[in-house]
Amino acid sequence: MSKIQLQDVLAQRPLGLVFDIDGTLSEIVPTPSEARLYQGVAELLTELAGYAEVAIMTGRAAEDGARMVQVSGLTYIGTHGLEWSEDLPTSSAQIQLVPEALNYVEPGKRLLALVAREMAHETGIIVQAKSVGGSIHYRQCANPDGAREQILALLEEPARQEGMVIGEGKRVVEVLAPLKINKGEALKRYIGHKQLRGVVFAGDDRTDLNAIYTVRELRQEGFTGYTIAVRHTDALPELLTSADEVVDEVPGMVERLRQIRDMLATLQQSGRHKE
Numbered sequence: 001m002s003k004i005q006l007q008d009v010l011a012q013r014p015l016g017l018v019f020d021i022d023g024t025l026s027e028i029v030p031t032p033s034e035a036r037l038y039q040g041v042a043e044l045l046t047e048l049a050g051y052a053e054v055a056i057m058t059g060r061a062a063e064d065g066a067r068m069v070q071v072s073g074l075t076y077i078g079t080h081g082l083e084w085s086e087d088l089p090t091s092s093a094q095i096q097l098v099p100e101a102l103n104y105v106e107p108g109k110r111l112l113a114l115v116a117r118e119m120a121h122e123t124g125i126i127v128q129a130k131s132v133g134g135s136i137h138y139r140q141c142a143n144p145d146g147a148r149e150q151i152l153a154l155l156e157e158p159a160r161q162e163g164m165v166i167g168e169g170k171r172v173v174e175v176l177a178p179l180k181i182n183k184g185e186a187l188k189r190y191i192g193h194k195q196l197r198g199v200v201f202a203g204d205d206r207t208d209l210n211a212i213y214t215v216r217e218l219r220q221e222g223f224t225g226y227t228i229a230v231r232h233t234d235a236l237p238e239l240l241t242s243a244d245e246v247v248d249e250v251p252g253m254v255e256r257l258r259q260i261r262d263m264l265a266t267l268q269q270s271g272r273h274k275e
């Protein structure tokens, strides 16, 4: 089978462009609150939204993601696909939590409270609550690998009892609802919701793999999609081998965003996009 070309995907209409934040549009930094969009990204997202539907799909809470991105007119999909909003970052924005997740709000709170209490002695732990579950960051601990082991051991049995799932990302343990909704399922819902005929997805972490797999599956059914993996020194090998293209770190991704913007402008001028 011939290799899919980015140009062919960008020619589809309606077109969706879906981006992860941390490690994709913003550099990985010591703490979540220090993270900022890479220079020029907000302007590029604004320009891209003039040509396509643009969504931010993040493991952060939708509101937290929108606080970082600060671009209106985008769809913000947060908490790994559980939260949706079409009108962030306005302060009165409606944020929808998928109804299937409601039963897991309280169990998630209890598990995060347990970690906050039991790991209070460990300097460097950051507990980041989300509407369902949340993240426990250990990047700043003196012994990050040891801290990771402690968090996983502490959560194993209580998570089982609460019916919650434990996942992992970059120097972070995630407390998740036991739902089939992940970035892959969320991407499928986004494509359906916007009735897209083409999609480009970019991400850098384990949770982004689900979206990459979804694009591959949908391609088998004739859908036109393209995936970009952002390579960092700690990249999952599977992420790099599964994506259609690999770019080097966040600057490489930002350069690709510029090229995508330019390709979309050329397609529009030449009228070669598919209505």
Ligand SMILES: O=P(O)(O)OC[C@H]1O[C@H](O[C@H]2O[C@H](CO)[C@@H](O)[C@H](O)[C@H]2O)[C@H](O)[C@@H](O)[C@@H]1O
Binding pocket: 020, 021, 022, 023, 027, 028, 029, 030, 031, 032, 033, 035, 057, 058, 059, 060, 061, 128, 135, 137, 139, 169, 170, 171, 172, 174, 205, 207
């Ligand atoms: O899906 P994403 O948008 O990539 O979200 C995944 C997690 O990203 C954030 O944590 C990561 O980035 C931090 C800032 O660079 C870094 O300090 C941390 O070690 C990384 O794991 C975010 O804070 C989490 O809530 C997301 O789940």
